[in-house]
Every structure is written in C-alpha cells, then in structure tokens.
Amino acid sequence: MSNDEPSVNAPLLQLSGISKSFGGTRALESVELALYAGSITALVGENGAGKSTLVKILTGIHQPDRGRITFCGKSVRIRSPAHAQQLGISVIHQEAVVFDELSVAENIFVTARPRHWGLIDWARMRRDAGRLMERLDCPLDPGLLLRDLSVAQRYLVQIARALSHDARLVIMDEPTAALSHHEAQLLLRIAAGLRDEGRALLFISHRFEDLFAIADRYVVFRDGRNVAEGLMPGTSVDTLIQSMVGRAIARLYPKRSVALGEEILRVQDLSRAEEFAHVSFGVRRGEILGVYGLVGAGRSELMQSVFGLTRAESGSIELDRAQIRPRHPADAIAQHIAYVPEDRQHQGAIPSLSISSNIALASLAQFTRHGWVDGERLTRTVGEWAQRMQVKYANLEQPLSELSGGNQQKVVLAKWLLTAPRVLILDEPTKGIDVGSKAAVHALMGEWVEQGMAIILVSSELPEVLGLSDRVLVMRRGRMAGVLDRTEADAATVLRLASAA
C-alpha cells in the first residue's frame, strides 16, 4: 500500500518529452512539466503557446504523439475525459461544462450519482451536494437549477464536481477571467484551500495579480515549449513577461508608411452596462488602430456596439464629425462601417452556402433590380473580388466549407470589401489560418489603408498588433488601460497594461 504512494518530494504528475502536432503545425514540442501535491503551479504563456493543448492532453481529449506521462509514480495513457476523472485528474473549464436544466446536486454528481438498491438516492445526493457547497463557502440550495446561477456560482459547482470524485490534480483554466474582483478573491481562497488539503493545482491565468496571490511555482510556455520555471516568491511580473515574450518581437510585419488623413471615426466616452465603460478613441484615414486585451477584456463587445449589434447606453459615435446611432448592423453598413467577427464559423460566414453567395451577402442590394437579383452581374463582380483577394477555389458555386480556413477568411473579407467600407473593424482576422493566408491578409490590410481606409484591428496576438498598428489601444476588464503610439508600444509595456492590477 505505502509503496504505491509517491514520496513527498516526487511529483504527482510528470510529463516528459510530450510532443503534439496538428496537421503541419507543432502545438507542443518536448514539453517537460512536473506538478506536486500540495502545491499550486501557475501556467502562463501568450495565446497559442500551447496551454490549451496541454490541458486537452491531460484530460484525455488529445493523445500526445510522443512522450511519457507519469501519474502517482506510474506511467499512464489517459484515454478519455472519463478515464482522466477515474485517475483523479479534474479540469474546470473556462466555459462552464454544466447542465442548465439540472439541479446543482445533479450537476455535481452527474458522473457518479449515489445509488441505493440500484436506484438513484436523491436524498443522499442533495445532502452530499449541500456539504460540498458548504465546504466551498457557497451554501447554495442543491435543488436550484443551474440556469438560475451566476457565472461564478456555476464555476463553483464545477469545483464541487471535482471535489466529489476527490481529484488529486485539479486544473483550472482561466478561472477568474469571467469573475468580478470579489468573486475572484473567493475563488482564490478556495484554490488555496484545495492545495492545503494536499491536492496538486495547475492554475492557468493571464492575471498576474491572481498568480502572485496564490501560486507557489510557475511554468512559462512559449511556442509550444516550456521555456522557464521557478518559484513564485522572488520572481517579478517583468521576469514572467520577459519569458513569455522571449526575444524582442522582430518587426516581421511589412508595415507600409501611409500618410494619415483626417479622423473618420470617433468614439467618445462609450459605455454599456457590464461590458465596457468610458471608452474613447479615434481612427484616421490610412490608420491601423490595434486593440489589444486579454480574453474577456471587452474588445469584441465594444466593437459590436460600434457596429450596431448591441446598443451602447451612453457616449457617442461620430463619423466625419457627425453623430451616428447605429441601431442595427444595417445602419452601420449603410454608413460604410464593416465588422468582421471573430467566430468565422458562426458569425463571419455561412459555411454551407456557396462562395458567391457568401461574398454577395452583405451587398445584395447592389445587384438587385425591382426586387430581383441580377445573377449575371453578381457572378461577374463576385468573381472579380475572389480573384483580387487571391482566394483559391475550384468554382464560385462550391460551398464555402470546402475551402481552407485562410481562404474562407479571404471570402469573408471580400464580402465586406464589397460594401465599400471606410472603417473596417477586424476581430481576430488571422485566428486559426495558415501562415501564407496570414501574410496575404496583412498585405491586403496594407493596401486598403493606402487607399484611405481606416482599420481597427482587434487581436490577441501581440506580434500582429505591434507589427501592423500605428497606435495600440489596450483594454483591461472593459476599460481603457492606455493608448500607445507605435514608437512606445513594445510587448512588455502592452502586456503590463493589459494584465496589471
């Protein structure tokens, strides 16, 4: 029995030489990681550093291509999420994996409902659930339905689920991103409590304040490798940021020098309850304004209000010094504002429709006479645009879903270019597309600003923002953290503004 137990100093979980590729891209490269019982390890890294791939390997959603996982001193292969749970590894996902129509008690015990004579023992389930929630300082009625709970409470229910199968390793993925300050404090206390019970915690977060408050150790990931690690006490935010960013970011991006014209769009003191407050910025002809922030900083929400998808409650939006009030995207489109959303599959494009339908979608009125679409003219114009954007396709009538991510994105861009935008808002325009298409999109952006367009580039990718932008607006938790000129915007400064307390 005691032989099974690892000695005090041996890691509970050890990864050695873990590699994972998807198609041609390396997500993880010879990763080494050790997690210890009774200790909280902070995992930090930029977006795309490989953190989520690591989590998916630890929960059995992906299998590593190479490398070894040792858990409790034994070499293991984690086959499925259910198997991870049996082993004692629990992940609490950023977006709560819960059932809205089921009760708190059932959500906690959904994998292992207590039984009596083969029948579900509801009384015991409620009792145990109540006890678990009390341990978390959150004495909710176990009979409440999940849909009536707040984001923070839903997260706590997931923690209770992890506790219910007595997880020895608890992975928390951005647990405080969606929580208020007060709720985050409560969560950090709970995390510390779990550590004190002797569990190992892997705490993934962009919020340095939280990490410094509770983590014992840190590991930094960059480009799919672990590049630095150490003890949290004695390290500084600067050291961490330095490791995350690594080299000074080379200006890989061909930045064209364009003479800036007059200001086209001005957003003044814009606020919307619970999403963003007092945001002001302007963008000029020929300018690329980068907007940087951590996930959940309110960047997309801000842009959705500028585009009329949601309504700001106070503040003003001016186009050519005249106030506009977009109540609906159609208003914004009529004013020549275009918005390319982040989620291409659900918001940006209609994958089952043809390439030509997708391109024509936002400007059908151009091709319509007496209510009927002039198919010939549409096909001609659409074909011209597809070529100008260098879309690789077999024919214009094939469904968009058959194209690669990069080519899909070019189609989406063509759609908006066809509306002749003066202000083009791009929300994560190069997310999930290949390097070649990425370069093409960047080059096109350069052309457009040369022609006098104003571009707002929302991106989580620091090199992209720094490389392409004339100015960078940094947001933090729904508020402006600063506006930096191209000359003063370096990675460390931007990251610090985006994440500092």
Add this chain to the structure above:
Amino acid sequence: MSSRHNAALALLTAILFVAVAARYPQFASAAGLRDTFDDTSILILLALGQMLVMLTRAIDLSVAASVALTGMCVALINQAMPGVAMPWLVLSAALLGAVLGAVNGLLVWQLQIPPIVVTLGTLAIYRGATYLVSGGRWVNSGDMSPVFLSLVRERWGGLTLLSWLAIAGVLLTACLLRYSAAGRSLYAAGNNPEAARYVGVDVGRAQCLAFVFNGVLAGLCGYLWVARYAVAYTGIASGFELTVIAACVIGGVSIAGGSGTVLGVLLGCLFLGVIKNALPLLAVSPFWQMAVSGAVIVTAAVLNAAGVRAPQRQRILEN
C-alpha cells in the same frame, strides 16, 4: 417554471371540464370520466415515449406509422392464426415496435442523420409497409378473435385494461426518468450534448435508447389501437403523430431537449382528451377542437418565450 406551467395547465383543463360538466352533468359522472380516460390512454402511452425522444433533442415523426404497421401485423396474425395466445401476440407487437424504434435510433446514432429527417423517411416507409403486408385490405372485427377484441375492454376496479396500462406507463416512465442513471442521462444528453460528452454520456446512444423505448410503446399501442377500434386498415392513426407531439409540447416538453416532466405530459394529454370528448357534447365542430389546441400550443410557446431570459452575455465590468 415547470411546476407553474403544470399548475396553469391543470387549471385550464379543470375550467374546461367544469364548464362542460355544468351543462352536461353526465360528462362529470364516474362513467363519463372513465370513458374520457380510456379514450385518452393510447395518447398518454405514445406521448410518454415521444417525451423520452424529445428529451434527447430528437423527435419521432414515424410514431403513428409504427402504430399502424404493428397494429396491422398483429391483426393479420390474429386473423390467420386465431389460436395464438394473447400474451404472445402482445409481446410480438412490442418486439416489432422495438425493432422499428431501433431502426430510427441506429440511423440517428450511427449515421448521425438529424432525427426529423430519419423519422420523416421511416414514417413513409412504415406506412408503405403497412400497405404491403395487408395488400390494402381491411381487417374487420369479424376477422378478429373475440379475446383479441375483448382484452382491452376487460375491467378491473371499474377501469379498463387500457386505462390501467396508461397508469402503469406513467408510473414506470416517471420512475425511470427519476431514479435510473439511463433516464437521467436523457436529460443530460438533450440539455447540453457537448457537456454530456465531457462527463462520459454517449449522446447518440441515449437517443437510440429513447427511440427503442418509444418503439416498444408504439408497438404496444399498435395492438391496443386495432383492438379498441376493432378494425385495421392502412390509414390507422394517420396524422396522430402530430397530436402526440402537441400533447408533449402543451405539457411543457422542450423541443430543444433537456426539459419536460411526466406530470406535464400527462396533463397535456388529459387537456387534449377533455377537448376531444367534451367539445362534441357542446356541438363544437372538430375544426374548432383543432383551433383550440393550436391556440393553447401557441399561447404556451409565447408564455415560455417570455419567461426565457436573453442569452447570457459575459459580465466584464466591475462595479
């Protein structure tokens, strides 16, 4: 929410009932009540099965065609071999129903075809098969053995076997959904398929299970229908799938899966049963019956929509 829904529905049914009983006291007599319940029993059994399917975010349009095919088959067997004992006949009806349900379930599970498409197809196939096995002929009461016809009318404690079966179905389904892991997994699978996968529930398997259970009930109802109406022909129960789905929707079963109660479904069936049996007494035309149940569906949908909150947007700002 669901308990409020059920209370409103019960109240509505009661008002309707009292209004009719005030003019036609015989409707509220013990015999009248028993007749109405007997007449609603098949609907109850089918709605219970449909509910399980709907809980998993699926739907079964082929249920009435399954009733027709199994009903026709047992009627033909009874006509050809009157000596076959009733238990065997009922069992074979249930088994045939299970097979028909399994065809739906496997297509949905293994080939991942949307349930509405699968069952739209099997609706036509099962209905066509009913024509094929019978050659379009009718099996009349004279062709059926006396015990085949009388079994459903057998009374214990005043209630027919048919009524007792409906009661047993309600209790069994309620227990299954409340106290078995399989039953609970139907709710989980329909409520959030993505999350269900994370906690080890196979959504396709849950859907297939619901289809098979539904098929067993449909098969059973095939015999009950033919015996009760004492005739079997190709068009049996034609269009009845819509009444079954209507009973579920009125009873508060979500078309989006994951929510619905046995009590709600029972009330939904009783509501439709009272309408069907009471309105003719008031000389209200069958078209008005349809209009009333339609109006109730739309009203319930509007009330539910008003109760649902706007999709949650993430809270970013702090106060």
